[in-house]
Amino acid sequence: MNTDVGPRLGVWQQTWRLTVAVVVSLPIWLSTLVLMRNQTGSPGTWTLVADPLVALGCLAVLLGRRRWPLTVALTVVIASSVSALATGAALLAMCSLSARRRPVEIGAVVVAYVTASQLAVDVYPLEQPPEVWWWAQFAAPALTAGIAVAAGMAVGARRVEVRSLRERAESAEREQYARAAQARTLERNRIAREMHDVLAHRISLVAMQAGVLDHRGGDLAADERRVLVRGIAEGSHQALEELREVLGVLRADPGRPEPPQPSLDRVPDLVADARASGLDVTLTDTVSGAPPGGVGRTCYRIVQEALTNAAKHAPGAVVRVTLAGAADGTLDIGVRNGPAPLRTAPPPASGFGLLGLGERIALAGGELDHRPTPEGGYVLTARLPWPDGPAHSYEKSA
Structure with missing residues (x-):
C-alpha cells in the first residue's frame, strides 16, 4: 500500500479544498440554527459564536494535514462533535487521511468520528422524533464517514496510478537514452x-x-x-x-x-x-x-x-x-x-x-x-x- 503523505499543496489547492469544506458545513449549521430557534426560541450563544470559532480553528489545523495526517484527522473529527460548522472540515480530514490507504488509521478515525457525533446531542439538545431508532443515530455519521473514506481511497488510488505512469515514462526515457x-x-x-x-x-x-x-x-x-x-x-x-x-x-x-x-x-x-x-x-x-x-x-x-x-x-x-x-x-x-x-x-x-x-x-x-x-x-x-x-x-x- 502507498504510505506517502503526498506532495505539499499550493495556496490555490488549499483554498478551494477549505472552501468546499465550508460550503458542505454551512447548510448543516444553518439547519441547526433553524431547529434550535423553532424548539427553544433562541439558537444560543454557543451556536452563534463558539461554533464558528471552533470551525475556524479546525480549518486552520487542516493546513497541516499532509505533515501530521493522523493527528490532524483525530483532532478535527473530535472537535466537530461540538461544532456543526466543522462537519465539512472533519469530512475533508477523513478524505485526506484515506488517501494514504492505511486501514488501521482509517478505522481509528472513523470510530472516533462516529463516537464523537453522539456527543453533539448534549451540545445541541434537539428533540428527536419518537420514530427515530437508536441505530439511526449511528448510521447517519457512519454513512457520511464511509462516503468521505471512499472518496479518499479513490484519490489515493489515482495518485498511485499517476505516480506509476510517471515512473514508467521516466524509466522508458532512461532506457531510450541508454539505447x-x-x-x-x-x-x-x-x-x-x-x-x-x-x-x-x-x-x-x-x-x-x-x-x-x-x-x-x-x-x-x-x-x-x-x-x-x-x-x-x-x-x-x-x-x-x-x-x-x-x-x-x-x-x-x-x-x-x-x-x-x-x-x-x-x-x-x-x-x-x-x-x-x-x-x-x-x-x-x-x-x-x-x-x-x-x-x-x-x-x-x-x-x-x-x-x-x-x-x-x-x-x-x-x-x-x-x-x-x-x-x-x-x-x-x-x-x-x-x-x-x-x-x-x-x-x-x-x-x-x-x-x-x-x-x-x-x-x-x-x-x-x-x-x-x-x-x-x-x-x-x-x-x-x-x-x-x-x-x-x-x-x-x-
Whole structure:
C-alpha cells in the first residue's frame, strides 16, 4: 500500500479544498440554527459564536494535514462533535487521511468520528422524533464517514496510478537514452573497426616497403628501388581509395544496400598484394567447399590482420598462411611468421587490431589464439564453426 503523505499543496489547492469544506458545513449549521430557534426560541450563544470559532480553528489545523495526517484527522473529527460548522472540515480530514490507504488509521478515525457525533446531542439538545431508532443515530455519521473514506481511497488510488505512469515514462526515457548511447558506441566501434581493417593493412605494407628502402637503399639496384617506390605509391593510392569507400558507406543513405564485403574468395588476392609489397608469403588452402558469408568475411579479416601485424612487426619475414576446413565442421586459419630479418622502427600501433579481431571471432562463436614462437616469430590460429548451409562459391588461386 502507498504510505506517502503526498506532495505539499499550493495556496490555490488549499483554498478551494477549505472552501468546499465550508460550503458542505454551512447548510448543516444553518439547519441547526433553524431547529434550535423553532424548539427553544433562541439558537444560543454557543451556536452563534463558539461554533464558528471552533470551525475556524479546525480549518486552520487542516493546513497541516499532509505533515501530521493522523493527528490532524483525530483532532478535527473530535472537535466537530461540538461544532456543526466543522462537519465539512472533519469530512475533508477523513478524505485526506484515506488517501494514504492505511486501514488501521482509517478505522481509528472513523470510530472516533462516529463516537464523537453522539456527543453533539448534549451540545445541541434537539428533540428527536419518537420514530427515530437508536441505530439511526449511528448510521447517519457512519454513512457520511464511509462516503468521505471512499472518496479518499479513490484519490489515493489515482495518485498511485499517476505516480506509476510517471515512473514508467521516466524509466522508458532512461532506457531510450541508454539505447541511443549504446547505439552511438556501437556505431563508433564499427567505424573504428572498419577504418582499422581497411587502412592498417595498406599502411603497414607501405611502411614496410619504406623501411626496406631506407634500410637497404644503398644496396638496391635502380630497378629494385623503382619497384619499391611504385609499390609505396600504389599502396598509398589504394589506401586512399579504400578509405573513400568506407567513408562513402558511412555517409550513404541508410536505405541503400552496402557494397559486398570481402570473403574467403578474396584471401588469395590479399596474399598476392602482400607478396607484391615485399612479404614472403605462401598460402596453403585445403578448404572443401565455400563457407557462409559471415564465416568467410571473418576469415578474410583474420588473415588481413595477421598479415598486417607481420608487415608491421616482422618486415621481410617468411609468412605461412594455412586454411583448412569443410562444411558441417570448422574452418581453421593459421598464420605463422618467422623472425624479422630487418630491424626497422615499426609504425605506431593502435592496440585495437587483435582486440577487434577477438570480438569478431567471439561473435562468430569461434576461438582465437596468438603467441610468440620460440625462434622469435609469431603464430596466430583461429577456429570458426562452419554450419552446413548456403554459401557462395569461389575459385582458389595460387
